[in-house]
Amino acid sequence: MHEQLAVKYDAVPDRLLMQRFQAGEDEVFDTLLQRYQAPLYTFILRMLGDQVGAKDMLQETFLRVWERRDQYREIAQFSTWLYTIAANLVRSELRKRKLRRWIPLGHQSDDMPEIDPADDAIGPEELANSSGLRVKINEALQKLPREFREAVILRDINDLSYEEIATSLNVPVGTVKSRVNRGRQRLQELLRSYI
Amino acid sequence: MIDCTRFEKMFPEAVTGKLSAMEMAEFAEHRRDCPECASFNEADAYYRTRMQTIGFVPNVPPLPIAFQRDRKSQLSKRQALLPLRGLSLAAGMVLGVVLVGSFLFRTPVGVPGANGLGGNSIASSNQIPVKPKPQFADKSTQDNNAGTKDSIKLNTNRRIPDQFPGRMQQVSDK
Numbered sequence: 001m002h003e004q005l006a007v008k009y010d011a012v013p014d015r016l017l018m019q020r021f022q023a024g025e026d027e028v029f030d031t032l033l034q035r036y037q038a039p040l041y042t043f044i045l046r047m048l049g050d051q052v053g054a055k056d057m058l059q060e061t062f063l064r065v066w067e068r069r070d071q072y073r074e075i076a077q078f079s080t081w082l083y084t085i086a087a088n089l090v091r092s093e094l095r096k097r098k099l100r101r102w103i104p105l106g107h108q109s110d111d112m113p114e115i116d117p118a119d120d121a122i123g124p125e126e127l128a129n130s131s132g133l134r135v136k137i138n139e140a141l142q143k144l145p146r147e148f149r150e151a152v153i154l155r156d157i158n159d160l161s162y163e164e165i166a167t168s169l170n171v172p173v174g175t176v177k178s179r180v181n182r183g184r185q186r187l188q189e190l191l192r193s194y195i
Numbered sequence: 196m197i198d199c200t201r202f203e204k205m206f207p208e209a210v211t212g213k214l215s216a217m218e219m220a221e222f223a224e225h226r227r228d229c230p231e232c233a234s235f236n237e238a239d240a241y242y243r244t245r246m247q248t249i250g251f252v253p254n255v256p257p258l259p260i261a262f263q264r265d266r267k268s269q270l271s272k273r274q275a276l277l278p279l280r281g282l283s284l285a286a287g288m289v290l291g292v293v294l295v296g297s298f299l300f301r302t303p304v305g306v307p308g309a310n311g312l313g314g315n316s317i318a319s320s321n322q323i324p325v326k327p328k329p330q331f332a333d334k335s336t337q338d339n340n341a342g343t344k345d346s347i348k349l350n351t352n353r354r355i356p357d358q359f360p361g362r363m364q365q366v367s368d369k
Contacts, residue, residue: 037255037258038251038252038253038254038255039251041252041255042250042251042252045252046250051256055256055258058255058258059258062258133249134249134250137246137249137250153250156242156243156246156247156250157246157247157250157251158251159247161198161200162198162199162200163198163200177199177231178231181231181234184239184242187242187246188238188239188242191242
């Protein structure tokens with residue numbers, strides 16, 4: 001049923017969907033969820049580096065959208081508003097994890113290796129290559145400072161424009177460009193033998 | 196005039212000669228004027244393509260059923276907890292004020308009744324506890340040295356608690 005509704009609203013732009021959602025048409029939310037869950041999950045997964053945390057945070061992001069739908073204003077794109085919520089949640093989670101590293105509380109889920117669900121769709125040989133590469137990309141991304149990592153992921157993986165990234169992260173466009181450039185350089189150094 | 200996002204998108208086509216003359220002119224102009232894009236090269240373009248194809252995760256694991264089917268009840272639970280959060284915050288603040296207040300305005304050690312064994316404690320009588328009178332220096336001493344440094348010294352000596360290690364010495368000096 002949810003998928004049927006998502007197809008029904010498939011061609012409707014985000015702005016109109018949000019208008020309807022704010023007016024009380026709750027079923028519209030499923031279309032927004034279908035539309036943005038993959039890019040948002042990618043961003044969160046690449047930022048945190050573990051699947052369990054990424055899934056929880058994806059859910060939390062959409063819950064915030066549901067709760068704060070009245071706070072959304074049309075001056076911003078829905079996607080940038082969504083990424084702003086996700087980026088804030090990720091930052092807060094990373095702060096908590098940093099604290100937990102100082103005060104160890106037993107086994108943490110952060111240490112779990114990443115098993116990418118995208119691997120289900122490809123053949124065994126390709127799986128071996130791309131899965132290994134994914135792990136390497138993930139490891140390399142985790143070595144970048146948080147500011148560089150979020151800028152690089154949003155630009156090079158999620159393909160957001162520099163302006164959209166600047167709005168989402170609430171920093172000037174020039175800062176985003178500089179972070180992306182420096183992040184790219186470091187990432188290319190780290191992945192030189194793999195990419 | 197194209198922006199940096201458009202420039203990066205046009206780069207593969209520019210390299211392979213698929214851009215029109217007008218597009219190519221715009222592309223070259225941006226490359227000349229933008230310091231960040233001036234250094235963008237084939238390696239960067241290749242790296243970007245690889246990152247997008249390998250880094251992107253198209254299949255998202257299903258979110259919990261509670262979220263998919265019972266979102267409203269989940270949210271109403273969260274909203275029901277909000278007043279409780281406020282209440283616990285208020286209780287914490289009151290407790291904090293009481294603790295700080297008791298620390299700041301505690302009865303000085305050495306004053307009768309302060310250790311709970313004196314006659315003013317609630318445990319020993321049902322009467323309302325009387326605030327212990329502060330001890331002052333002898334009236335004669337006060338009168339003689341009123342307003343001078345000596346008077347302050349004397350008053351301070353009288354207030355030194357029993358446990359204070361320097362007390363005996365100060366008394367004997369006197």
